[in-house]
Amino acid sequence: MNNNYNMTYIYDGTLEGLFTCVFRCYEDKYIPGAVITGMTLTPCAHVFTDKVKAARVRRGIYNKMGAAASDIVYRAFLSDFEDKELAVIRFIVYGMKAGMSAARDLTHPVVERIREIYRAVNREANLTAERxxxxxxxxxxxxxxxxxxxxxxxxxxxxxxxxxxxxxxxxxxxxxxxxxxxxxxxxxxxxxxxxxxxxxxxxxxxxxxxxxxxxxxxxxxxxxxxxxxxxxxxxxxxxx
Known part of the structure; x- marks a missing residue:
């Protein structure tokens, strides 16, 4: 899938909203340059949460990429990294082609980045709970x-x-x-x-x-x- 670095998606900050953005990527046939929850002066598209589309994306992740990939996506979404939305979208787009092996392809830069986010969230969860x-x-x-x-x-x-x-x-x-x-x-x-x-x-x-x-x-x-x-x-x- 191509990249459109001049386009920004604006969504409501929910996981269902982000899954709707994934669906929108397939409709537009490109990945935007940014996905944010605020306003921007750059060309943008407001992506309104669609529960039906979000559910299709959620099922697709589980069926084509597996339970481990679904967990990685969820935990990465909980992070505070500025690029988490793009990291999730790129991982899902890659995983829909790679299938069940996507989460284990540690040499791919898309997988490497989302796993960095995943590890950071897990580490913070453990430290917070312990203390x-x-x-x-x-x-x-x-x-x-x-x-x-x-x-x-x-x-x-x-x-x-x-x-x-x-x-x-x-x-x-x-x-x-x-x-x-x-x-x-x-x-x-x-x-x-x-x-x-x-x-x-x-x-x-x-x-x-x-x-x-x-x-x-x-x-x-x-x-x-x-x-x-x-x-x-x-x-x-x-x-x-």
Whole structure:
């Protein structure tokens, strides 16, 4: 498929919207120079989400490229890289020809790029999940995260499996997205600003005790800020 570097697609930022852009590429018989969610002064086409077309693309990916490729596409879409849309589109166009072997063709530049994005998202999901802390406010377990990619949909299920009987709320401060686990159901919603309720007395006591423990066991002469930042970057820390 040819490239039209002078054309920009504008879509709504959803996965279904991006799949509609893929369908549009086949209609136009070219891949645009950019796919964005905002406005532009360059020649552009507004691609409105079509659920029927998106479903056809989704089925095509699964049937022709396999489940692994479908997962790569989904996780790459969750990234914050500026070229994620084009990376996804190019991978799908290539995969529709290459078939089930597409995701394993590591020497192809299109596959190499989307796998770089895929690995970055997985790495961020693991780091965020490993370093999360929860506060207890009433019966609700609350955590606020600031990930560099939109990994909340990937990590929330880890905690629902770990705490199936609890009510959980996780808020992504960067992407303005909240996830609630209640009554065996996960719901997502956009939230511009979120301020947690004051922690209960028991939670406050545990935090105070942990700070005392940390200050007591630390050997001042061996304090190593560089190692601390390597093991726990500042953006993953929560102030007590």
């Amino acid at each position: 999360m802390t929860f506060s207890v406010t009433g019966k609700l377990m609350v955590s606020i995260i600031e990930p560099s990619h939109n990994v909340l949909p990937l990590i929330v299920r880890r905690f629902t499996q770990r705490f199936p009987g609890e009510e959980i709320f996780i808020y992504d401060k960067v992407h303005k997205l909240g996830a609630t686990w209640s009554h065996s159901r996960i719901t997502f919603r956009r939230i511009e600003n979120f301020e947690p309720d004051p922690m209960d007395e028991e939670e406050e006591t545990y935090r105070r005790l942990w700070k005392i423990f940390y200050d007591t066991v630390e050997i001042k002469e061996r304090h190593n800020s560089d190692l601390m930042n390597k093991n726990m970057p500042l953006r993953h820390r929560r102030k007590f």
